[in-house]
Amino acid sequence: MAKLTVAGIVFLCLALASATPNPNPGPAFRRGDEFPFIHVPLAHASDYASGKVHKSLMDAMTSAVDDIQKHLPSLHATGIEDPILDLPAITTLTRCEDGYAASGFANSTFMCNNADLHSFTPHRELGSEAQVGNDIWGWAHTDAEGVTREFALVGQMDGTAFAEVLADGTIAYLGRLPTQSVNSIWRDIKTIGHYAYIGSEAPGHGIQVFDLEKLLDPSLLDEPKEFSIETDLTGLYEGLPAGTSHNVVAHEDKNLIVAVGAMPRLDRCGAGLIFVDVSDPANPTTVGCAGEDGYVHDAQCLTYYGPDVAYNGSDVCYSFDEDTFTIFDITDPANPEVISATFYHGVAYAHQGWVFDNSNQEYLFHNDEMDEMFSRGWAVDQKTTTFIWDIRSLKEPKLTGHYKSPVKAIDHNLYVHNGFIYESNYNSGLRVVDARMVAEDPTGESFTEAAFFDVHPEDDEIGGSAVFGGTWSVYPYFESGYVLVNTLERGLFVLKLNL
Numbered sequence: 487m488a489k490l491t492v493a494g495i496v497f498l499c500l501a502l503a504s505a506t507p508n509p510n511p512g513p514a515f516r517r518g519d520e521f522p523f524i525h526v527p528l529a530h531a532s533d534y535a536s537g538k539v540h541k542s543l544m545d546a547m548t549s550a551v552d553d554i555q556k557h558l559p560s561l562h563a564t565g566i567e568d569p570i571l572d573l574p575a576i577t578t579l580t581r582c583e584d585g586y587a588a589s590g591f592a593n594s595t596f597m598c599n600n601a602d603l604h605s606f607t608p609h610r611e612l613g614s615e616a617q618v619g620n621d622i623w624g625w626a627h628t629d630a631e632g633v634t635r636e637f638a639l640v641g642q643m644d645g646t647a648f649a650e651v652l653a654d655g656t657i658a659y660l661g662r663l664p665t666q667s668v669n670s671i672w673r674d675i676k677t678i679g680h681y682a683y684i685g686s687e688a689p690g691h692g693i694q695v696f697d698l699e700k701l702l703d704p705s706l707l708d709e710p711k712e713f714s715i716e717t718d719l720t721g722l723y724e725g726l727p728a729g730t731s732h733n734v735v736a737h738e739d740k741n742l743i744v745a746v747g748a749m750p751r752l753d754r755c756g757a758g759l760i761f762v763d764v765s766d767p768a769n770p771t772t773v774g775c776a777g778e779d780g781y782v783h784d785a786q787c788l789t790y791y792g793p794d795v796a797y798n799g800s801d802v803c804y805s806f807d808e809d810t811f812t813i814f815d816i817t818d819p820a821n822p823e824v825i826s827a828t829f830y831h832g833v834a835y836a837h838q839g840w841v842f843d844n845s846n847q848e849y850l851f852h853n854d855e856m857d858e859m860f861s862r863g864w865a866v867d868q869k870t871t872t873f874i875w876d877i878r879s880l881k882e883p884k885l886t887g888h889y890k891s892p893v894k895a896i897d898h899n900l901y902v903h904n905g906f907i908y909e910s911n912y913n914s915g916l917r918v919v920d921a922r923m924v925a926e927d928p929t930g931e932s933f934t935e936a937a938f939f940d941v942h943p944e945d946d947e948i949g950g951s952a953v954f955g956g957t958w959s960v961y962p963y964f965e966s967g968y969v970l971v972n973t974l975e976r977g978l979f980v981l982k983l984n985l
């Protein structure tokens with residue numbers, strides 16, 4: 487796996503060699519200057535702007551996935567060929583005892599703390615031929631009698647699998663919605679109300695609109711259904727320049743889906759934020775875009791409630807724009823504005839983040855996807871580094887500190903729930919960080935790891951590894967307390983924490 491890092495470095499050196507003009511000069515930047523630092527980004531600004539840095543990241547991921555797929559047993563093969571990729575479903579509760587959850591299967595004893603495995607379902611049992619996972623989201627439905635059912639929306643290269651999370655934490659596969667065009671490593675799912683919005687880097691894909699109430703049909707429990715990309719969609723958003731997006735973001739209160747990273751960068755929207763009104767899910771319509779800061783990799787968009795009185799009640803996007811943490815005012819999505827764009831210590835690839843408290847937005851946590859890989863800034867030792875921002879001034883957010891995981895791994899998506907950060911840290915799995923004291927200690931020094939479940943035991947003996955594999959994303963918001971973890975190579979883990 488080390489060759490991936492080498493490949494990444496080679497791509498980056500190529501990127502550094504030829505500078506191209508910046509298509510989106512963007513706003514004036516400021517520094518997250520609580521800490522003195524010399525701003526030495528990983529690559530020249532023009533190589534972020536041209537997409538060379540992002541391409542190197544995607545190439546490294548593609549090479550990791552190619553490696554996984556080389557070992558894939560054919561769907562119709564007989565006998566176990568690869569103990570990892572052929573791991574069978576696990577449907578008995580496997581408690582974390584003395585630091586391990588032992589599934590009883592080869593190569594699948596998982597290091598853990600305060601997290602029990604309620605079930606595991608491999609991608610092939612979630613209907614996938616490609617058998618490589620990516621994003622995950624959840625949806626819950628409460629009927630007139632007050633009975634709640636919870637559903638996992640599981641991203642895979644070739645589509646989205648739908649499964650019910652049953653009361654005991656096992657999974658009932660209900661069916662799947664295939665990709666709208668070709669397969670892609672990148673698929674991203676969000677929900678507003680009872681609709682799922684699904685985007686992908688697959689060319690010509692668009693954003694699928696799927697009515698999740700279709701999953702309530704009890705016959706699916708007996709006979710899973712392959713939904714039709716023609717007749718089972720409520721709508722299809724075809725307004726993306728090339729049909730591709732890197733992520734989809736949901737601003738629920740405003741019925742707004744925000745597509746980010748929709749190529750090309752030279753499009754008038756600059757692969758920034760593209761606002762899609764989904765008040766009528768059958769007819770999603772473009773209402774504006776924000777290309778001012780160029781490419782946006784991921785974002786959280788919500789109504790602002792917090793101490794910055796000038797913006798109270800406005801709509802904002804906290805966005806992660808490769809070389810900056812950028813905040814947009816999107817109150818009028820036809821005329822969005824950059825409030826601030828901020829460099830930070832060790833910036834390599836600003837990837838994704840989430841606010842600590844949606845109803846009082848004072849702090850935010852974010853991850854940089856390339857600082858561990860390239861030993862930048864605080865991540866010099868390659869241990870996963872989470873950045874802590876004081877966002878009490880949206881014009882001048884301040885980097886106040888960081889939290890560092892005890893093990894090496896690249897970080898991917900993180901979400902915050904009840905003061906705990908749920909981090910999907912690729913090869914070190916789910917890492918849950920107690921951040922409840924952030925207002926008292928914004929340096930992060932008193933943050934602690936409250937729980938973890940390492941879905942990728944292959945590198946445990948060497949203290950982890952800053953290469954791609956393991957978990958892509960986590961969904962921590964079910965009332966039942968079940969936490970969904972989707973992984974690249976194995977499948978879907980359903981966990982429950984003992985916090």
Ligand SMILES: *[C@@H]1O[C@H](CO)[C@@H](O)[C@H](O)[C@H]1NC(C)=O
Nearest residue numbers: 569570592593594943944945
């Ligand atoms: C799987 O387990 C066997 C036996 O412990 C070990 O020899 C092998 O290296 C493991 N494979 C991987 C990919 O970790």
Ligand SMILES: *[C@@H]1O[C@H](CO)[C@@H](O)[C@H](O)[C@H]1NC(C)=O
Nearest residue numbers: 790791792793794795798799
């Ligand atoms: C922001 O608005 C909310 C809701 O209108 C209000 O409760 C809160 O006090 C306001 N905050 C400030 C700092 O003005």
